[in-house]
Every structure is written in structure tokens, then in C-alpha cells.
Amino acid sequence: MIKAKIISATAAEGQIRIYACIATQLCEDARATHQLSKGVTVAFGRFITGAALMAGMMKNEDEVLTLQMKGDGPVNTMTVTANPQVEVKGYVTHPDVEGFDTDKIGSLIGEGQLSVIKDIGLKEPYIGTSPIITGEIAEDLTYYYAMSEQIPTSIALGVQVSDAGRVTLAGGFVLQLMPFADERLVTQLEQLLAKSDSVIDIIESGNDAKGLILHLLKDFDPQFLGEKPLAYVCDCSHQKVSQALLAIGEKDLKELKEEEEVEVKCDFCNKTYTFSSDEIATLLDYALDKKIL
Ligand SMILES: [Zn+2]
Structure with missing residues (x-):
């Protein structure tokens, strides 16, 4: 089996930074570990994929990232922890909530708050929060970046499940604009992303993480930077x-x-x-x- 990886690249002469991954195995491991229902598999899968990408962006080797989404919907709380080696683990308060459409999972989470906790070994960890906007996860993480970190970011996350409830495809990307990015590029990218195929469609047509980046940014001369493995790992003892x-x-x-x-x-x-x-x-x-x- 091919090891899952997070691929990073820059594009448009360094004005764009992108991280992309295929997370099918990560999401399937999370589903199997917690016996997640179909709807929760999609919600938690997107959340854990988003956390993995954010962990892949961390520079500090000792940093631990924890994301928590706490809403008034039936799932209640989702928690994910990841380190810079992109070992990811998490849990959900109510993993077995049934009766939700996998295309529209926002009401599973409901209204509430997203917290991003970055522990870099100092006395007090950094804690950033933002309200849950749609509960569809990618929008909520995008909003967090705009509000708490003031970085123009576009995030897309997708999880596809079979009729039997197994994860058949999953992946996503985090795309950020550098502060010096030109206004024209911002508009061009907005238009491009608005008409882009969904992450699942791009992966389904045979693209790996590199292919996903090339598909999105082929007109912006992407330069690949590196890769990191990602996996669902619990180091408890x-x-x-x-x-x-x-x-x-x-x-x-x-x-x-x-x-x-x-x-x-x-x-x-x-x-x-x-x-x-x-x-x-x-x-x-x-x-x-x-x-x-
Ligand atoms: Zn454990």
C-alpha cells in the first residue's frame, strides 16, 4: 500500500503556498477505530484531514496541535490532536449518530465554537477560537484562519463513504496567500477556486496529492517543496x-x-x-x- 503523504508546494513565484494530501486510509482508520456512523465519518474525516494538513504546516518539531469543535448538534464535540510528524488521533463524543445525509453534515455539529490549541512546550499554549460558521468543516477552518490568524486561506476537504459506510476516498488542501500577494492574483485565484471541481472529483479522476496541486495550480507554475507521511497513530501506554x-x-x-x-x-x-x-x-x-x- 502507498504511504499517505502531505505534499507542499509554492506557486506564482512564492505568492501561493499549498499543502495537499490524500487521507483515505487516515479517515478509514478513524472510522474503524471509533465505529463512526456514515454522517459522522464524513464530519470527523474532514476534521481530521484538516488537522493533518495544519499539522503538516507546523515548523516547530515539538509543537502539538489540538483542534476542537464543540457545537449544539447531536455529535457534540470532535477533538483531534496531531504532531509535526503528522501522527494524528482524535475522538468524537457521539460517534454513532444516524440519519444524516453525507452531503450536508453541518447540522451534526450545529452552532458553537472551533478552538485551535498550539502547544509549543511553553507554560501557556496558544489558543485561538472562532465561531462555527456552517459545520461543514472546511468553511469553519477557513474562517478561523481569516479571523484568528489573518491569513487569506482557502481550504477544501472531502470524504466519500460507500453504502456500507467505509471510507472510499478522502483528501484535501490548504492554500494560503502570502502577505505580499498581488491583488490581481487574489482575484484570479478566487475565480479559479469558485469553478474548480470538488476535491473528491479531482482525486476520483486518478490524482494523488501532487496531481491535486497540479490540477489546481497548473497555470501558476507550482514548485514542490517536500512531503511528510501522515497516519492515524495513538501513542498511549x-x-x-x-x-x-x-x-x-x-x-x-x-x-x-x-x-x-x-x-x-x-x-x-x-x-x-x-x-x-x-x-x-x-x-x-x-x-x-x-x-x-
Ligand atoms: Zn490510545
Whole structure:
């Protein structure tokens, strides 16, 4: 199987920057991990593809990007975390919401807020927020860039699912204009993007990520910069989950200690970790000793 990649390029003598990927496997892995319904597969697939592209744009090797969309629709909250190596993972509050058309998924999310959290290892992470505009994801991320980062950005994301609910195609691109971009180019691009085929149509006609960029920007002399692999990866471990357990606080940990065995499920990959009451007691003693709680 071909490894999925994010391809980056510049065009129009550096005035345009673009990142594109095919994310079929990423979205199918997310669907299978969380047993997502068809509508949620499309919504979460677009969200996780958008997050992967944004992570692919990060320069700092220690940066961790978290995107969260919290709305009043039946899905409630979608969360995705990605690192610059484009290892992506996420979860949805209600993965099995049925009865939504895969062409129009905005009402699954409803009205609410998009948060973009960039943790670069400083004390306080950067948090940018913007309102959810349509819930169709690409528009919401585009609006975030315009509002919070003041960068003219065009994002397109597409996820196609089969009748059985599997992801058959997925991909997208993030296109940005540099601050020095010429006004005429802005108008030309707007017209081009307005009449462009959908991402799914472009991929379906046999294009990979490079082909997607060439299809969009063939008149603007695209220059390819590089590539990064992307995959659905959860790096949880017994150790990490035990650290996370400390967050529930002293009172709850003392209650858990009374149980014979405690099962903790990783939200990102659904793997279950089992802790004996002795382990909980050791953890509690350690935390009290180090004054973590
Ligand atoms: Zn996990």
C-alpha cells in the first residue's frame, strides 16, 4: 500500500503556498477505530484531514496541535490532536449518530465554537477560537484562519463513504496567500477556486496529492517543496494512562483504590488498560508524596 503523504508546494513565484494530501486510509482508520456512523465519518474525516494538513504546516518539531469543535448538534464535540510528524488521533463524543445525509453534515455539529490549541512546550499554549460558521468543516477552518490568524486561506476537504459506510476516498488542501500577494492574483485565484471541481472529483479522476496541486495550480507554475507521511497513530501506554489517571484527583483515586480492578479506556484508540488496586494505591502514594494531587 502507498504511504499517505502531505505534499507542499509554492506557486506564482512564492505568492501561493499549498499543502495537499490524500487521507483515505487516515479517515478509514478513524472510522474503524471509533465505529463512526456514515454522517459522522464524513464530519470527523474532514476534521481530521484538516488537522493533518495544519499539522503538516507546523515548523516547530515539538509543537502539538489540538483542534476542537464543540457545537449544539447531536455529535457534540470532535477533538483531534496531531504532531509535526503528522501522527494524528482524535475522538468524537457521539460517534454513532444516524440519519444524516453525507452531503450536508453541518447540522451534526450545529452552532458553537472551533478552538485551535498550539502547544509549543511553553507554560501557556496558544489558543485561538472562532465561531462555527456552517459545520461543514472546511468553511469553519477557513474562517478561523481569516479571523484568528489573518491569513487569506482557502481550504477544501472531502470524504466519500460507500453504502456500507467505509471510507472510499478522502483528501484535501490548504492554500494560503502570502502577505505580499498581488491583488490581481487574489482575484484570479478566487475565480479559479469558485469553478474548480470538488476535491473528491479531482482525486476520483486518478490524482494523488501532487496531481491535486497540479490540477489546481497548473497555470501558476507550482514548485514542490517536500512531503511528510501522515497516519492515524495513538501513542498511549500503561505509563501515560496512569499519569492521566492522576488528573481525577485524590478523592476519586481513593475510591478507585477500593475496587479490585480498574479499567481505563484510551479515548483516542479505545484500547483498555487494567490497573489493580495495588497499582492505584502505589500511584496515589507517589502522587501524595510528590504533592502532585
Ligand atoms: Zn490510545
